[in-house]
Amino acid sequence: MMEFMLMGGYAGYVWSAYGITMLVLVANVWMAYRFHAKWLKRAQEEGMTKVSTRQPRVRRIS
Amino acid sequence: MAFIRHNLVRIVNTISVLNTNFWRWFHQLASPPHVFALAGRVCPWFAGLAIIFLVAGTYGGLVLAPADYLQGDGFRIIYVHVPSAYLGMLAYMVMASSAAIGFIWRMKMAHGLAVSAAPLGAWFTVLALVTGGIWGKPMWGTYWQWADARLMSELMLLFLFLGYMVLRASFDDRDKADRISAILAVVGVINIPIIHYSVEWWSTLHQGPTIAKLDEPSITMDMLIPLLIMIIGFTAFFGWLLCKRLQGEILKRERQTRWVDGLIKGRTA
Numbered sequence: 001m002m003e004f005m006l007m008g009g010y011a012g013y014v015w016s017a018y019g020i021t022m023l024v025l026v027a028n029v030w031m032a033y034r035f036h037a038k039w040l041k042r043a044q045e046e047g048m049t050k051v052s053t054r055q056p057r058v059r060r061i062s
Numbered sequence: 063m064a065f066i067r068h069n070l071v072r073i074v075n076t077i078s079v080l081n082t083n084f085w086r087w088f089h090q091l092a093s094p095p096h097v098f099a100l101a102g103r104v105c106p107w108f109a110g111l112a113i114i115f116l117v118a119g120t121y122g123g124l125v126l127a128p129a130d131y132l133q134g135d136g137f138r139i140i141y142v143h144v145p146s147a148y149l150g151m152l153a154y155m156v157m158a159s160s161a162a163i164g165f166i167w168r169m170k171m172a173h174g175l176a177v178s179a180a181p182l183g184a185w186f187t188v189l190a191l192v193t194g195g196i197w198g199k200p201m202w203g204t205y206w207q208w209a210d211a212r213l214m215s216e217l218m219l220l221f222l223f224l225g226y227m228v229l230r231a232s233f234d235d236r237d238k239a240d241r242i243s244a245i246l247a248v249v250g251v252i253n254i255p256i257i258h259y260s261v262e263w264w265s266t267l268h269q270g271p272t273i274a275k276l277d278e279p280s281i282t283m284d285m286l287i288p289l290l291i292m293i294i295g296f297t298a299f300f301g302w303l304l305c306k307r308l309q310g311e312i313l314k315r316e317r318q319t320r321w322v323d324g325l326i327k328g329r330t331a
Contacts (some may be wrong), residue, residue, distance in 0.1 A: 004125070008135035010200060017196045018120070021142040024189050025116075025299065028182065032303040036310035043317035044326050 095321045097171045098312045101305040108302035115295030122288030130285075139197040141288055144272070145296035147190035150219055151254055153183025153300060157226070158251045161244035173240040174315060176247060177230065178307035182300060184223035191216060202267045211264035215257040222250040236315070 007014040090096045123141030130137035157179040164172030194213070195205040207213055226243050233239035261268050272281050273289070281289070316322050 007138070008129060010134060010136035010138075013136055013196050013200050014124075014138050017139045017142055017193045018124070020192055020196075021146065021189060024185055028185055028303055031181070032306040032310070036306050036313070039310045039313035039317065040326075043313050043322050046317055047323050047326070 092167075092169045092171055094171060094312050094316050094319075095325075097174075098309055098325075101308045101312075105302060105305040105309075108298045108305060112295055112298035112302050115291050115298060119288050119292035119295050122291055127285045127288050128282075133201060136197070136200050137285075139193055140272075141292050143190060143193040143197055144289060145292045146186045146193060147216070148293060149296045149300055150183055150187035150190050150216075151257060152297065153179045153186060154219060154222065154247075154250070154254060156304070157183060157223075158247040161240075161247040165241060165244040165248070170240070170315065171312070173244065174311040175304070175308055176244065178304055178311050180223050180226050182303055182307070184220060184227070186296075186300075187216065187220040187223060191220065198267065204267075207267055210266050210268065211260035212257070212266045212268035215253060215260045218253050219257060222246070222253060226250075 005011060119141060123138055127138070127141075129135050157176045160172040160179070161176035163169055164176060191213075194216075198207075199205050226247055229246055230239045230243045233242065258271075260266060261270050273286070313322060
């Protein structure tokens, strides 16, 4: 076990690389879910309140 | 003669049916409710696949794979470095190709997908640079080398992702942001082959390709298998978060429409 932890003298490099990777992956999951939750909440709050004022967009074909 | 004509008609009919199906499918991809539902359906599958493969690949890379004869246990960084570098490039290709589709066919959902891929790609590129630096220190004696072709082209990839996001943020009009940022994304594709061939075209500290080359991979099976498992795991992870972000992006764009309103009411009811 100790031998495994020491990583043949590369412990600092190997563990920090895996640690940072883990951190970035978890942070990305958190950010993606937070982003999703933010706009779901906004959609719930705003609902169709502005829909009547929104003009349909027509693109002119030239 | 009649036999040939009969079969010819059958072939043409089959093609036209396939063609109609293809275009129906293509148009469904332009429909926000359809894409939203599709992303919601595939998301948990990607999530499950990602977790299983990432755990298995990490175990394989740290425990099962033998130590390298030259780099000892230090080479194990490959199992996080290569998948993140590959994923940064995959994310770029997803971003650029969907931005191009959005630009050509004026498909808002394709732009939405491009927007969703950008932050993920940026993060994986950062990860590739950081893990590469950590790997470089014991093997090359330095974390970073300016004027190294591989390192510079990878840094360029990060700047392309950041540039795409900053450019988008500078427009108030979303349609305009979609179109202008798509041009940047497509032009930046030129950097992808540069990253790949940088280790062959220029002298660099970075080692040559290990897997993606015409020759046999220069790595033994017991080292290669965990790497492939990690690559699948990272890809599934990207698919998972891409779906989640795409759903968020659709809600952001469509939040004042009838179908989103119906969706929320149906959810809370």
